[in-house]
Amino acid sequence: MTATPILNVAINVPLARVFDYLPPEDGGMLPRPGCRVQVPFGRRKLVGLIVDTADRSDLPRTELRRAIAVLDADPLCDANDRWLMRFVSSYYQHPLGEVVAAALPAQGKPLLAVHDVLLLNPLGAAADIERVAKRAPRQAALLRALTEIAPTPYRVLDQQLPGWRKQRKVLIDKGWIRAEQVVDDSCEQPERHEPHAGPVLNPEQRQALAALTSQEGFRVTVLDGVTGSGKTEVYMRLIQEVLNAGRQVLILVPEIGLTSQFVARLRERIGITPLLFHSGLSDGERLLAWRSARSGRAPLILGTRSAVFVPLRSPGLIVIDEEHDASFKQQEGLRYSARDVAIARAKHLNIAVILGSATPSLECLRRAEEGAYQHLTLTCRAGGAVPPLLRLIDLHKHPLEDGLSTPLLTAIGDHVKRGHQALLFINRRGFAPTLICADCGHMAECRRCDSRMTVHRGSNSLSCHHCGAVRPFDTRCTVCGGSCVPLGQGTERIEEALRTHFPEQVITRIDSDSTRLKGTMDKAFAMAMSGEAKILVGTQMLSKGHHFPLLTLVGVINADQGLFSTDFRGSERLAQSLIQVAGRAGREKQQGEVFIQTAFAEHPFWNELFSGGYHQVARFALAEREACAWPPFSRLALIRAAAHKREHTWEFLHAAAASANASQLVGVRVLGPVSAPMERRAGRYRGQLLLQSRDRRVLHQLLDILRRDMESRVTGRRVRWSIDVDPIELF
Ligand code: ADP
Ligand code: ZN
Numbered sequence: 001m002t003a004t005p006i007l008n009v010a011i012n013v014p015l016a017r018v019f020d021y022l023p024p025e026d027g028g029m030l031p032r033p034g035c036r037v038q039v040p041f042g043r044r045k046l047v048g049l050i051v052d053t054a055d056r057s058d059l060p061r062t063e064l065r066r067a068i069a070v071l072d073a074d075p076l077c078d079a080n081d082r083w084l085m086r087f088v089s090s091y092y093q094h095p096l097g098e099v100v101a102a103a104l105p106a107q108g109k110p111l112l113a114v115h116d117v118l119l120l121n122p123l124g125a126a127a128d129i130e131r132v133a134k135r136a137p138r139q140a141a142l143l144r145a146l147t148e149i150a151p152t153p154y155r156v157l158d159q160q161l162p163g164w165r166k167q168r169k170v171l172i173d174k175g176w177i178r179a180e181q182v183v184d185d186s187c188e189q190p191e192r193h194e195p196h197a198g199p200v201l202n203p204e205q206r207q208a209l210a211a212l213t214s215q216e217g218f219r220v221t222v223l224d225g226v227t228g229s230g231k232t233e234v235y236m237r238l239i240q241e242v243l244n245a246g247r248q249v250l251i252l253v254p255e256i257g258l259t260s261q262f263v264a265r266l267r268e269r270i271g272i273t274p275l276l277f278h279s280g281l282s283d284g285e286r287l288l289a290w291r292s293a294r295s296g297r298a299p300l301i302l303g304t305r306s307a308v309f310v311p312l313r314s315p316g317l318i319v320i321d322e323e324h325d326a327s328f329k330q331q332e333g334l335r336y337s338a339r340d341v342a343i344a345r346a347k348h349l350n351i352a353v354i355l356g357s358a359t360p361s362l363e364c365l366r367r368a369e370e371g372a373y374q375h376l377t378l379t380c381r382a383g384g385a386v387p388p389l390l391r392l393i394d395l396h397k398h399p400l401e402d403g404l405s406t407p408l409l410t411a412i413g414d415h416v417k418r419g420h421q422a423l424l425f426i427n428r429r430g431f432a433p434t435l436i437c438a439d440c441g442h443m444a445e446c447r448r449c450d451s452r453m454t455v456h457r458g459s460n461s462l463s464c465h466h467c468g469a470v471r472p473f474d475t476r477c478t479v480c481g482g483s484c485v486p487l488g489q490g491t492e493r494i495e496e497a498l499r500t501h502f503p504e505q506v507i508t509r510i511d512s513d514s515t516r517l518k519g520t521m522d523k524a525f526a527m528a529m530s531g532e533a534k535i536l537v538g539t540q541m542l543s544k545g546h547h548f549p550l551l552t553l554v555g556v557i558n559a560d561q562g563l564f565s566t567d568f569r570g571s572e573r574l575a576q577s578l579i580q581v582a583g584r585a586g587r588e589k590q591q592g593e594v595f596i597q598t599a600f601a602e603h604p605f606w607n608e609l610f611s612g613g614y615h616q617v618a619r620f621a622l623a624e625r626e627a628c629a630w631p632p633f634s635r636l637a638l639i640r641a642a643a644h645k646r647e648h649t650w651e652f653l654h655a656a657a658a659s660a661n662a663s664q665l666v667g668v669r670v671l672g673p674v675s676a677p678m679e680r681r682a683g684r685y686r687g688q689l690l691l692q693s694r695d696r697r698v699l700h701q702l703l704d705i706l707r708r709d710m711e712s713r714v715t716g717r718r719v720r721w722s723i724d725v726d727p728i729e730l731f
Contacts, residue, residue, distance in 0.1 A: 034075025117151035124176030195271035225378030227583025247316025277303030388592030402497035403489035432486030439482025
């Protein structure tokens with residue numbers, strides 16, 4: 001006789017290990033990997049996922065506790081999905097239970113649609129129904145019903161045999177029948193429409209499509225095409241082929257705001273409304289979406305970052321649009337990159353991944369250079385649109401009036417007069433980033449962070465964009481009693497200035513403040529799309545991916561922050577955001593114009609950008625990174641710590657540095673600890689330790705050691721810490 005298996009259970013607690021349990025006592029549902037179980041944990045009862053079963057445990061069987069009950073009639077995740085969770089947990093050094101929690105649509109609740117059924121046991125099947133009928137006619141009737149349809153749903157019995165429920169227990173007790181639950185995958189089918197044939201592909205698009213369809217199995221392709229070059233058109237042809245072959249396609253986009261446009265295009269071209277999966281769904285909607293993806297009934301799934309975990313019955317292709325976008329990396333909790341996870345997942349599933357971008361990340365460009373990824377380029381705008389003209393406005397020659405230079409104001413007037421739209425991009429929401437006393441120079445600061453308060457006119461308040469603290473706006477200086485004035489520009493102030501200059505025009509502001517209320521974002525984008533709004537002001541929410549047919553002018557209010565970024569990714573980021581926003585201009589018949597205001601017109605960055613575009617900036621940046629051994633020429637991991645007392649942060653990080661050095665692993669540089677540039681945030685003192693290596697495996701070995709060490713350290717309790725593997729922001 002084989003011993004009962006031991007269940008390896010991932011529980012949502014901040015410890016990396018899995019926990020072993022014996023199966024529940026009675027029959028109940030089978031404890032299969034991928035099902036959830038309720039287990040005793042200390043004095044609590046928690047829900048965990050069975051990630052595996054095993055013959056033995058590190059603990060003797062007598063010391064193992066029994067699981068209380070199995071919660072799912074059918075495994076929620078198959079072996080591939082469980083592989084993905086394990087991979088993410090080990091790669092990102094994050095507790096498996098927390099990865100499971102991130103991947104499933106809800107904790108503890110029923111996730112599968114099930115219905116109850118009755119089945120005959122061998123004993124019941126062998127019973128002589130005629131004889132039973134003489135003594136107990138109702139029992140016999142139930143047995144007869146069960147021989148007709150097996151398994152027999154309760155709802156069928158309710159119709160055919162009213163009162164049957166009274167016989168159920170007697171027959172179960174006799175061992176003649178049993179009750180079970182079966183999974184009901186009959187979710188709604190997606191809406192289907194008549195697809196429209198798209199435009200005839202141009203030669204570059206045809207070549208790209210041919211290269212994409214020429215090979216089966218795992219392959220990563222960078223589809224590197226200028227904005228408006230028809231990348232989406234290429235994806236859609238490939239998606240259609242994969243769907244025709246009966247397989248599912250997962251598309252990831254950086255932001256919810258970009259989904260509606262994509263949905264409309266997919267619906268029109270392919271005739272299927274994609275299933276949406278993003279953080280804006282209610283719990284119920286998320287659950288339904290998760291079920292449809294899992295059952296394979298949803299052929300096409302479109303979502304943001306977290307959709308990378310959606311279970312797929314028959315995966316065929318993953319598309320990542322705007323691959324370079326920072327929103328694919330989660331910056332808290334489980335710090336994963338959806339792009340990198342998608343690539344790993346595709347490799348495991350042996351399917352293709354397409355990474356589309358007009359400004360591919362240096363990581364992907366480098367991988368393409370090495371030949372690990374296929375690199376396809378689309379160099380011209382499809383459908384005859386010409387690239388926009390870029391102009392630098394030197395603010396030493398053209399002073400600002402409310403943040404806007406005369407050439408920019410004139411251009412706005414011209415474009416709008418011709419019936420076109422203008423977009424003004426500024427990466428700062430609020431009215432002004434600083435409130436300064438005109439008498440003593442004191443600046444309003446956050447009480448809990450080393451940062452200044454942003455002035456918000458709309459809500460008449462000061463708010464800290466780092467910790468969320470808010471207080472009433474007051475122009476009296478708290479130090480000298482003098483009077484304070486807002487300094488610098490945010491979206492609100494630019495909007496206000498534009499209203500004075502262009503009082504008769506419809507001006508729409510789009511940032512996370514103006515779109516907070518449900519429905520306001522869709523409305524604002526609809527106004528922008530239809531051309532009703534003549535002047536658009538916004539943050540990167542507005543600058544990415546959108547297609548505004550009438551937009552011909554883009555003004556970048558302040559590009560200079562990016563020029564002096566302390567992060568080694570500064571120039572890559574700046575070039576990406578400028579090219580992205582420039583790409584909104586002149587996407588149809590009219591050529592677009594882009595005005596970039598800078599006080600540092602001599603900075604070499606501008607020469608690189610203007611002489612060779614994004615790829616020139618990328619070449620320079622790659623050479624620089626190679627010389628300094630920054631990624632993609634090395635791997636990084638960042639250990640961050642924060643505590644209410646500064647010495648606790650330092651003590652913790654010094655101990656981590658000491659154990660890194662004591663590990664004697666060769667080939668990892670330990671840099672720091674140093675304090676974060678904005679050291680105090682929300683009342684905590686923050687510091688960090690950077691680990692760098694050319695060898696990913698050694699780096700991960702070290703992280704394994706450090707994580708165990710930090711988990712076990714008592715001081716860890718008063719310090720919040722995290723490991724960020726492949727961080728995209730070093731501060
Ligand atoms: P991208 O995804 O690279 O920004 P899109 O696929 O959105 O580019 O294409 C930009 C515009 O050009 C869209 O309006 C699209 O319908 C159109 N377009 C794409 N390919 C062609 C083509 N081969 N012929 C004509 N128009 C095209
Ligand atoms: Zn603050």
